[in-house]
Amino acid sequence: MRTRFLLVLCLIPVLAQAAQVFVELQNPPAIAYWHEGRKGVQSLALARSQLAANQQEQEAFLAEVNRRGVQAQEIYRVSRLLNGVALEVPDESLELLRSMPQVKALRLLRPKKPLLATAGPLVRAPQVWSQAYTGRGVRVGIIDTGVDYLHRDFGGPGSGYSSNDSTKLGDAPFPNAKVVGGWDFAGDNYDAGSDTPSKRTPKPDPDPMDCGGHGTHVAGIVAGFGVTKEGATFPGPFSLATPLADLAVAPGVAPEAQIYALKVFGCSGSTALVAQALEWAADPNGDGNFADRLDIVNLSLGSDWGSNDDPDAEAANNAARAGILVVAAAGNSGDTTFIVSSPAAATAALAVAAAVDSGAVVGAFEVLAPQNLAGSYPASEADFGPDLATLGDRQGLLAQPQPGEELGCEPFSPASAAALAGKIALINRGTCTFKRKVLNAQNAGAIGVLIVRQDDGDPFTMGNDTSITASITIPAQMTVLSVGQRLREYLSQGVQVRLTARYRNQFLYTNRAREDTVASFSSRGPRGDLVLKPDLTAPGESVFSAANGTGREGVSLSGTSMATPVVAGAAALLKQARPELAAWQLKALLMNGADPWLFGREKGQEPYHRVSRVGAGRVNVERSVSTPILLYASESPQAVSLSLGLLEAGQAASGQVKVANLTNRTVSLRLAAQQTQALTGVRLSVVPSGLQLGPGEEREVTVQVETWQDLGVVRDGTQAATQGNWPRFFLTELSAHLYAFEQDELVGVVPVYAVLKPGGNLVAQPSRLQNAGSQASLSLTGDPQPGLTPLVVPLELAYQAAPTGNPRPARLMALGVASDNSSNPTITFGVKTEAPWVSPEDVKVQVFLDTNQDGTADFKLENRRAVDDTDGFSVRVCPLPAGACQDVAPLGGLSPEGVHIPAFASSVMVLAVPGSEVGLSPGSNFQFWAVTSDSFGEATRTPVIPARVGGNAVSFPGITGVAALPAAPGQVLSLSLSSNTAARVLLLFPHNRSSLQMQVVPVGKGQPARHLSRRQ
Ligand SMILES: [Ca+2]
Ligand SMILES: [Ca+2]
Ligand SMILES: [Ca+2]
Ligand SMILES: [Ca+2]
Incomplete structure (x- = not known):
């Protein structure tokens, strides 16, 4: 749902x-x-x-x-x-x-999926280890697929995985000093989403051994000891002197914290058991006394489109109330508004987004000649074709195909084949699958393939393409763009390379430019009720941690699943450093300590990411441990962030933030608020802008947001204009931080968030209605809106209802229709509802067209999300009673790239369709009716309304295509009237403030001509 x-x-x-x-x-x-x-x-x-x-x-x-x-x-x-x-x-x-x-x-019960990813390098954790905080004594629950407690990373013997009976205890050393407890709520065969009923029934047992691998990886990121190159448990010490680069698997963020393995998944699939595991975490010995609760739980799982009232979200809020810090993954569904996961969406949960760090553990290939290029370079292998580890190294001269064939997606030309035969083929990534490229190279006689990425992102394991059944017999590796460019410079001299498995999981590839950019998969907020989520960001791409069932190996995975345990580990360090603080205060401190800037393109470069993608910023546990202050929204301490809801341009809002001095000394602070991407027409201020706090003192400051009508309605600069090949709609967001400085040092941040909407005031002046026989005109007045192209949608009124006093976003206030007079006319329907919806998906508007007037609908128009999980919204046309539906246009009829029609936070919706799509031509008579609904059910059903292509009683000669015209003060709308008919014009103003989004003007017979007054 x-x-x-x-x-x-x-x-x-x-x-x-x-x-x-x-x-x-x-x-x-x-x-x-x-x-x-x-x-x-x-x-x-x-x-x-x-x-x-x-x-x-x-x-x-x-x-x-x-x-x-x-x-x-x-x-x-x-x-x-x-x-x-x-x-x-x-x-x-x-x-x-x-x-x-x-x-x-x-x-x-919404099944939750594990969010796959790689957990990564750490956020100043060694600095905190050097202060003697390693998580010792802190108890962390891993609600996941279980934990392989036999792995050396957790102090296990490194063997015995296959002989362990995963349903009982006593046959393997569990619990141990690291994985100190747990329970299997699921059983290995459980899958909440299975078609087999017996698999949907959990079969609990006391042995939380992992069989999926996800939980082991996550637990290693939180609190693994680390594994030496010799395959032994790393004994410490944990400090800045820890030789991270010399370890086969690096220690987790809190290497001396204790793990509780709460297994809620079977070996694959989804779970509906999260609330039950949270209940266990709140009262492990089941005696009704919550004093033995765990300190922190890690939830690297979720379901998209999170809300605060999913049962698991409510359980997460209540776990926080019991004193547990709930750290949860924001989700892996990317840059789409409101898609952030539950239970991360729970107000009290700490929702973690994923960023990129500078390092990834990958493999490598070698260059043997020329001498000045010799060495090893980052590379990954393919998971199809021969395994280099068993095949052995493959050595040869590097060769590239003819210009134009670098992608290798088509069979190679004879000239290219002659160049590649007996050589290792250098081929670019892109357009077709890896296996297609390798197969084409193989058919050309190549003995191996080196694929070059289009950028310097991490080389990753090249996936299989099961649609290609031909056998692949040559090995392939993938490297990065800058390496590929260098190889090409030397090709004419003869470059000798060796494809090899010998560096597998051992080559540290670093790329500083990508550090603190955001992982493309990381889910965007805010929550559907405009409360800010996610809360915080941590590295989550290509994170190397313990590999389940291997005894001592690691594996690289990516996802917000891997970012979440980085934060859970940081929370364990902080809990040890500041044991007196409550769970919600730990959440606040983790957010307050963040480095607030994450980068849209490259480290250090604007645009910075908005808080609805990254929360407070990237966790910096060293600052969280050392900051003297605590900052949080007064009215929602559990949320920490200040969310100000929806503001129309011209309105102001404010909220209070508490500032607490955690120390025994006097602290003098300077406070400032700043947008992460500056919008015009918005001013932020903090009152007072300076504070002196005595020991332990707490004071409040006010963050004030003022907006003007020239509000800059612009897309987030980090967002692409299209998504899933559709133009994307967007929220206009105020994204800001409240910064606190002591001296000139940043000591704390709190995110500030609001959703803004245009607040125009254009209206038609009925007193300036010109009514002259078959012609009339209306002129617009109001204030211009710089930076925006406001529109007016002129329609013939077809339905109108009075407000009910109980506003419902799905209830129709007015419905109108218009069409142009061209040979292929566009039919435009426009609605105004009783209150603004947040997402157009919250309201379904269906217009039924009876084109042959026999009383039965022949087509249906409706609004929908054009592509799942994207911000592209469209108008869908379905032939009735049954026919293939198709998306005919973006919602609103106009591309949001050209002229922006607000789709979010609006009460106006425009659905337009070319007449040819619904069998209507110029002059056709038809009838229609509309039905609106939301999840409560039907809201409005209009009567059947007669209509005519080209206009019934009134038409608009000025429109071509979609009935929408640029609106400006002084502009005159021309109307054509059928003689002797009274009509009412419905004007919709999508960019006006909510109270001025519709206007009904009677015209035609009985409406006296009025004289235009002078413009004022
Ligand atoms: Ca066992
Ligand atoms: Ca078990
Ligand atoms: Ca208890
Ligand atoms: Ca019909």
């Missing part, structure tokens, strides 16, 4: 057979009674009695379910962080369950 802002009751989709749901019962969870401190003793008794009451309530509820004959399969019960049971039930029983008085809410 991708809907936001909705009550969970409405989120249950119609599934074919059975649904997995979380049934929340009426009693509160036990955490509601839990308080530490002076009232602790009393609250413990209350919490325990609530726990017992909840367990009774669940028993009674399940007995009742059984009595009513519902075929429910229990998945789990929880009563501490949430009170309820997770069930798989047949669809037809959902209504019955929902109606039972014991049921408070019924929510879909």
